[in-house]
Amino acid sequence: MSDSRPIGVFDSGIGGLTVVKALRDLLPNENIFYLGDTARVPYGPKSPETVQRYAVELARILMQKNSKVLVVACNTVSSVALPLLTKKFPVPVVGVIEPGARAALQATRNRHVGVIGTRATIRSGSYEMALRGNDKSVRVSSRACPLLVPLIEEGLLDDDVTDQMIMRYLKPMLADGIDTLVLGCTHYPLLANAIERVLKEKIVLVDSAQNCARAVEDTLDRESLRVAASNRGGLNVALTDAADNFLNVARDALHLSFSEIELQALP
Amino acid sequence: MSDSRPIGVFDSGIGGLTVVKALRDLLPNENIFYLGDTARVPYGPKSPETVQRYAVELARILMQKNSKVLVVACNTVSSVALPLLTKKFPVPVVGVIEPGARAALQATRNRHVGVIGTRATIRSGSYEMALRGNDKSVRVSSRACPLLVPLIEEGLLDDDVTDQMIMRYLKPMLADGIDTLVLGCTHYPLLANAIERVLKEKIVLVDSAQNCARAVEDTLDRESLRVAASNRGGLNVALTDAADNFLNVARDALHLSFSEIELQALP
Numbered sequence: 001m002s003d004s005r006p007i008g009v010f011d012s013g014i015g016g017l018t019v020v021k022a023l024r025d026l027l028p029n030e031n032i033f034y035l036g037d038t039a040r041v042p043y044g045p046k047s048p049e050t051v052q053r054y055a056v057e058l059a060r061i062l063m064q065k066n067s068k069v070l071v072v073a074c075n076t077v078s079s080v081a082l083p084l085l086t087k088k089f090p091v092p093v094v095g096v097i098e099p100g101a102r103a104a105l106q107a108t109r110n111r112h113v114g115v116i117g118t119r120a121t122i123r124s125g126s127y128e129m130a131l132r133g134n135d136k137s138v139r140v141s142s143r144a145c146p147l148l149v150p151l152i153e154e155g156l157l158d159d160d161v162t163d164q165m166i167m168r169y170l171k172p173m174l175a176d177g178i179d180t181l182v183l184g185c186t187h188y189p190l191l192a193n194a195i196e197r198v199l200k201e202k203i204v205l206v207d208s209a210q211n212c213a214r215a216v217e218d219t220l221d222r223e224s225l226r227v228a229a230s231n232r233g234g235l236n237v238a239l240t241d242a243a244d245n246f247l248n249v250a251r252d253a254l255h256l257s258f259s260e261i262e263l264q265a266l267p
Numbered sequence: 268m269s270d271s272r273p274i275g276v277f278d279s280g281i282g283g284l285t286v287v288k289a290l291r292d293l294l295p296n297e298n299i300f301y302l303g304d305t306a307r308v309p310y311g312p313k314s315p316e317t318v319q320r321y322a323v324e325l326a327r328i329l330m331q332k333n334s335k336v337l338v339v340a341c342n343t344v345s346s347v348a349l350p351l352l353t354k355k356f357p358v359p360v361v362g363v364i365e366p367g368a369r370a371a372l373q374a375t376r377n378r379h380v381g382v383i384g385t386r387a388t389i390r391s392g393s394y395e396m397a398l399r400g401n402d403k404s405v406r407v408s409s410r411a412c413p414l415l416v417p418l419i420e421e422g423l424l425d426d427d428v429t430d431q432m433i434m435r436y437l438k439p440m441l442a443d444g445i446d447t448l449v450l451g452c453t454h455y456p457l458l459a460n461a462i463e464r465v466l467k468e469k470i471v472l473v474d475s476a477q478n479c480a481r482a483v484e485d486t487l488d489r490e491s492l493r494v495a496a497s498n499r500g501g502l503n504v505a506l507t508d509a510a511d512n513f514l515n516v517a518r519d520a521l522h523l524s525f526s527e528i529e530l531q532a533l534p
Contacts, residue, residue, distance in 0.1 A: 164428055
């Protein structure tokens with residue numbers, strides 16, 4: 001049995017392409033349909049109700065594309081809309097929070113984990129819940145880093161100002177004694193090098209994109225949804241508004257290749 | 268004759284409150300209805316078609332509030348949607364571009380004007396057109412400063428990182444010899460102090476919010492739309508999504524007072 005329907009991936013914008021990159025590396029034969037809501041990006045500062053409404057709209061479009069699994073490549077949406085999406089749609093739904101939390105628990109030695117993300121993700125407390133739901137003994141330090149996304153979208157991945165903001169955000173957590181840091185926003189893997197450069201000390205970075213891709217693989221295996229090994233995997237990218245500057249940043253940094261971008265109308 | 272209908276003001280988010288502040292100072296008796304599209308902010312990186320569609324939706328809501336004039340307190344919208352709004356709605360429409368351009372032409376001594384704004388505003392070339400439409404001899408240097416809005420929204424109005432970004436954006440324009448700088452984004456007046464601190468030299472800053480307010484005053488006089496002098500002016504604020512952090516930043520920096528925020532549903 002093989003299932004050539006696409007893996008449907010959505011995000012508030014372009015950031016979820018870090019998850020697509022991880023999926024392409026791990027599951028090169030699969031077909032992927034990526035939908036980025038660039039017409040309404042960013043979700044980070046928006047209310048849970050608005051984010052839930054947008055998430056359902058995007059998931060519905062991916063179901064029309066015949067997706068066999070829905071991947072929520074956005075920490076903000078994963079934080080506030082995963083139960084709703086799971087209830088509403090008949091295919092498995094994979095987010096980024098639970099896989100990231102599990103990986104952090106495997107990585108930490110001193111049981112003290114740091115989490116960074118958008119304001120909405122941190123305010124939701126979802127990583128803390130996922131971490132402590134799996135291990136009540138773990139200590140969690142969280143911090144919203146709202147300027148990192150704009151810095152990344154401007155392509156300042158190797159820049160003095162970005163380094164300063166990273167230091168400002170992370171210094172209190174380091175002083176607090178974390179040994180593991182969850183990059184709780186799909187943009188942040190693009191800053192992994194900068195964060196390692198700035199921190200110098202040995203902190204394990206947990207990339208939620210990579211861990212999400214592994215969770216998708218597990219789901220495909222468990223539900224017998226894999227495509228044939230002979231399939232030459234493909235990637236379609238659709239956006240709800242014309243791509244901005246960040247698409248070039250992401251494409252270059254991730255070495256992703258895809259054909260023309262489709263423009264997807266919203267309801 | 269007096270007209271107590273509100274002045275309808277809209278913006279992609281909270282930034283247009285700088286225009287409201289200027290209107291309150293100049294026209295304290297008028298009633299103002301402010302509508303901020305926080306559910307879809309920011310407009311800066313979005314396509315002209317999408318911005319036009321959103322602008323018409325917001326203007327329609329303000330017409331339902333019985334507005335006597337529509338004030339587009341957003342440079343991005345003013346850049347791409349003013350003719351469309353003027354055609355579609357039966358009340359006067361005032362933007363921020365033309366008033367800012369005229370004030371800059373009055374201020375410049377060496378006929379070399381700088382303009383900063385969002386990517387969409389600068390890409391549209393609308394300030395350049397307005398400036399050169401009024402005075403063909405003027406030289407214009409423009410620069411998109413996409414990180415200033417996020418820095419302002421984080422409240423980093425007096426901060427080393429913000430100063431560095433200002434310097435980075437403005438240095439080439441100074442080297443080029445501008446003597447006047449148009450703050451072509453309604454957020455930027457909140458950075459006027461920082462810009463003056465960083466630039467040191469004598470550059471005249473043209474605040475598009477203040478000049479927009481003056482243009483509204485002219486329009487009210489010309490069309491006999493003024494409220495009675497006895498009226499105690501009021502301010503209503505409606506947002507399309509729950510207010511984020513920036514509302515507090517703006518309220519504090521602008522010393523604005525208004526009662527509860529209404530939540531305005533989008534169509």
